[in-house]
Amino acid sequence: MQMPVISRPHEPALFARAPGLERHRVAPGGLTVIALEPGDRLEVIDVEGDQRAELLAFAEAGREALAELSLLGSPGADFIARLLHDGSGESAHVQAGLRMRGIDCRHLPNAAALWPESTPAGFSRSFTASAPVLVIVAAPGGPVAVDSQQRASELRLLIQRANPSSLLIPTLPAPLGEVIDEFTITPGTARDYRVGAGQYIQVIDVAGRQCSDFVAFDSRGLDAGREIDLDPTVTRTLNGNAYPGPGLFSKFFDRNLQPMLEVLRDTVGRHDTFALACTARYYEAQGYFGHANCSDNISRALAAHGVQGRAGWPAINFFFNTGVDAHQQLTLDEPWSRPGDYVLLRAMTDLVCASSSCPDDIDPANGWQPTDIHIRVYAEKERFSIAMANRKTPDADPVLTRESGFHPGTRTLTGHFSDYRGWWTPTQFDGYGTLAEYHACRERVAVMDLSALRKFEVLGPDAEALLNYCLTRDVRKLAVGQVVYSAICYEHGGMLDDGTLLRLGPDAFRWIGGEDFGGEWLRQQAEKLGMKVWIKSASEQIHNIAVQGPLSRELLKQMIWTPGTQPALAELGWFRFLVGRLDDYNGIPLMVSRTGYTGELGYEIWCHPSDAMTLWQRLWQLGEPLGLAPLGLHALDMLRIEAGLIFAGYEFSDQTDPYEAGIGFCVPLKSKQDAFIGRDALLRRKEHPMQQLVGLELDGNEIAAHGDCVHVGRAQVGVITSATRSPVLGKNIALCRLAIDYCAPGTRVEIGKLDGQQKRIGATVATGTVAYDPDKSRVRA
Template identity: 85%
Template sequence: MNLPVTSRPLEPALFARAPALERHRVAPGGLTVLALEAGDRLQVVDLEGDQAAELLAFTTDGRPALAELGLAPSPGAAFIHHLLHDGSREAAHVSAGLARRGVDCRHLPSPARLWESGTPAGYSRTLDAGAALLVLVAAPGGRTAVDSQARASELRLLVHRANPRQVLAPPLPAPLGEVLDEFTIRPGTANAYTVAAGQYIQVLDVAGRQCSDFVAFVRRGLDAGREIDLDPTVTRTLNGNAYPGPGLYSRFYDRDLQPMLEVLRDTVGRHDTFALACTARYYEAQGYFGHANCSDNLSRALAAHGVRGRAGWPAINFFFNTGVDAHQQLTLDEPWSRPGDYVLLRAMTDLVCASSSCPDDIDPANGWQPTDIHVRVYSEKERFSIAMANRKTPDADPVLTRESGFHPGTSALTRQFVDYRGFWTPTHFDGYGAIEEYHGCREKVAVMDLSALRKFEVLGPDAEALLDYCLTRDVRKLAVGQVVYSAMCYEHGGMLDDGTLLRLGPDAFRWIGGEDYAGDWLREQAQKLGMKVWVKSASEQIHNIAVQGPLARELLKGMVWTPGTQPKLEDLGWFRFLSGRLDDYNGPPLMVSRTGYTGELGYELWCHPSDAMAVWNRLWQLGEPLGLVPLGLHALDTLRIEAGLVFAGYEFDDQTDPFEAGIGFCVPLKTKQADFIGKDALLRRSANPQRRLVGLELEGNETAHHGDCVHVGRAQVGVITSATRSPLLGRNIALCRLDVGYCEPGTPVQVGKLDGQQKRIPARVAAGTVAYDPQKSRVRA
């Protein structure tokens, strides 16, 4: 008998797929609170290894209840106590929430320590709840010197519910602050509500993959008999964005060009802005007459406020996953949102709002199963950080945008920040600008926060063997104190990441790259090979700042002290590093590497976040007489393109090998004897290259842009990966991935604009990818 074909897409971490399982994250050095019912099973997992875990439990009336989990207090376990009494806003918020549950944080019992030190990656412990409990789980960790590898890492909590069929939706996440109003919107309904200026609106997707349409009116306008609502054309124009790019604008405006709402947080990143809320006509066209729809629901909800009904409402379609294909057709698929995802907005004037829970069950808009939306309104007295969320993997918990330890210094000089790999990073600085920052780096010295780089400690007797297998470089040749640039590839030869590897000891390395998943990748390979090695995340405990330019050495030698066992700053060689301290023997610990991303003489300073501002202030104290300038991402982009340095997502991705990315020098196929991931594919690709990365010099003053097509005659033969106007060279240059048949220096090509045929910019293939200082005399100086 032939059974019917069934759909089994991989959709990790969705409540509808596994209603009995909940996932929670305990941040390194942090605390997570969750509720258990009698019979529930809690699994605590040490994801990266060698991470302690503490736990406290209380009954529903606030009494200590470790025994209900089969645990007893551990002598000396005090991290939870320390965390809840550190004076931070977060500690006060958690303590207040516990007090509402009857837990007195002034007199906490001793926690249980779940395991001794030295646990391997993936080690876990399972606990069964004998009663309804409130559980606190912490991942102890403190300040760690930058040249040490003993760092806190995250824990994962898996809750296996004993009676999931009684739970129609996952529990709501804890409120972010003081709640003034909250309500649940059932599928196929809508609610209207009022919000005062300064108050916050949180729209929560309870079970995941559920759309919610949102409209708003200026309240004083309704009082005067005038409907002043969100205007899609005004919002799109004032934000300077094309429609309909998926995502949210930072601000939304009304038809009078006045700001109505500011987006503070978004844990999803993909929404549709101002398509119509679903209408009766949409369902009727599909043959579903009388189907509930958001537009009619919104009209009914707003009628009490004197708003006239409409057949179709232009709305912010939260969590609605739409896009525009190559033929300008609107497409849709299941939302990206997961259980508990939300958008947080601040009202910039008094508003009347309406939110819906979309009833669409005839297409993927709500994952084929409409569920609840929950709305919370918070007091204007609250203060929330501005953030977006990033997920390392599809089933990972969202992590909000962070501020580095240098943020107090950079934010005093600019308000121009962008979320770069999960950290707020300046694009340019008020009072300077990208051109002045560029010249400051080329002529004097510049400083830039690069804490968004990901750092991973790789430790153990098999650390060298693992890295030699996972990186293209010959790691066995790397000496202690040396740095090497390398690619990290998949089996098919496409690149996962590029970065630098530091050897801190015979069995101790630090990988520094851009990809958060690189740590998971290393752990996966170690597990496959049965290696004895630890891979520990260190991004949260090591922040770094680049000091670049011809005066960088002069600046740093006055502030970096080194012991006799380490080279002096002025003697540090290219691609070497040292361990020292700020100013003197008793100063905060530092590491300094002679590396950079500008093509100039340069260094990077690595420190603990708590020491970052001491480093920042000392840099400016010594640097101002030398003409020190801050450096943002815009100026850095020009510097690195001139220097022919590659950038993830531009020069390389998982379909591009290192040869095509212009970094074939880091793949020593002839000399590296050991096998490594992707070697066979790279041997084939290098023997039969199809494309190469080349530099282009453009005629005239019009610039190219990433993604522009490159033509010879009518045929496209390449694509621009990066481009800029070089201030010092006085011409437009670009990096281009080009068919190997046209890579001879001097070959004429044309950069296509508009549709690639109606407008062309003449260009010639340059002698190499490095347009500025091709001999690297400055960086080696």
């Protein structure tokens, strides 16, 4: 007899799957405050290894209560006390919260040091509270020199509640600021509320995967008897996006094209396609007569304001996972939101709003289990950063978009920023523009903030062996002071990432790539092999700028001082690095590598974030006489396409091997005899290639775009991965992943526009992928 099949999908971090489990993050060099009840179990995890941990606990009236967790204070464990008195706004905010609990931050006791240094990755300790306590957990660490590798890394906290809520609702996240109104909306209901100009609205998905319809009216218009409401069609049109995410164009508009709301934060990034809120007719068509629906609920909530009810409200549905498929059909699935995810908006005029908690339980719209939505309104005096959220792994806490140490300099030159891999990065600069920035790099010298690159320290006696196993390059041949470009592949040969590896010492390396998961992947492989090695995240503690162009050496040799043990800047070889200082022996510590992403002579300078603006100002002081210009992402894209340099998500993915991505040179299968991840798959793929990355030269002046189909006759034989108008060549060029049968230089193909058949742009396969300086004489100069 066959038993019934049961669905058990892997859904990390979803509260409904583990209702008693909470996850919290302790930032590197930071602290996290949590409340425990009797019987609650706290587990503190050293995620990356080699990271100290401190813990303080307080009972009612601020009494020290480490004993309630069976702990004692440790001599010298005073990092928490020092951090709370560092003078920052964050420490003042935490102090204010602790004072409300009766804790005197002026006289904090020693904390408990949870473990000695040099713990392995994943090491943890668990504690059970015997009484109600407020716990502070810190990950001690501070500024270190750029060539040092002992950096603070994050801790993870897991709390298993002894008495989880019977309603299966997690604890609400802490308020972001001063709350002037808040309320919970239960499933199948809606609520009206007023918000003044400048005040903030936070829409919180309490348990995850729950939709919330939102409508807003101009309050003064209602007082005058006119219904001027938020208009989805106007909003979509003026933003040019399906959903107005945080950033420069983060507005919701009314039908008169006037802004009503500004989006400041979004921790989900996936919402409605501006369809209607659910209606009675929708449920009736499915056979569910009399089912509660958001449109009727919103109409009832707004009736007190004189708003005429509607059978279907054109609302903004936060957290609703809808889309338009290739057949122009609206699709829906379970929301992406997880417990505590939110959207934060700022009212740009006085508003009357209504929000709902969707009652839909007949399809995946609310994960089949409608739950609560919570609304908070904050005072207009508050100031919140503009941010989206990123997660390293599905069960990791969200990390909001960050600003690099160079941001105070770049923001004086532009307001054009995009969220590039979790960091605000300039796209172009006021007074320059993409073309001027491009020509500055090709003809003089340009500077760009590339702090969004991910940096990982790889340390220990097995560091070389691990990297040699995980990277395609032969790491054993890498000398101290040398840099090598490499790919990281999965077992099937698909690429996880590309990047550069620096060797700082016999057992000390730094991997610099674009993928946050790269460090986690290295850590997983080290654990499988039982290696003695530490992989430490350093992205938040090392920021970097690229100085690129034919005059970059002339500029930097005026400002980079090196000791006798290091090469002078003028003598630094291609793919080498040096450790020096700014200007002289007493200057800020720096590292300089002769690397870049432009196809020009160039360098990258690495420093601690606290030193970033000192470096930035000195660079401009010396660079302006040479014609220094800033460089944004748009100009960088033109430069790298001309140079045939690849980009994640365009030229490569986990479905693309290094050969198909055009970087087969970094897979030395003949000379590297050691085993590495993906070797067997790459041997097969190399012997039986299906596609190859080629360069195309287009006819005429019409440009191609990423994703355009490439045809020979009616059949599609390739796809455009990247394309640009090359100013220096005076022609349109593209990188294309093309069927191997058509890769010979001179082969004619056609790029499909519209539906791929109605319009074609002729193109010729070029010799190689490098359109500008194919011999690399400039970058090697």
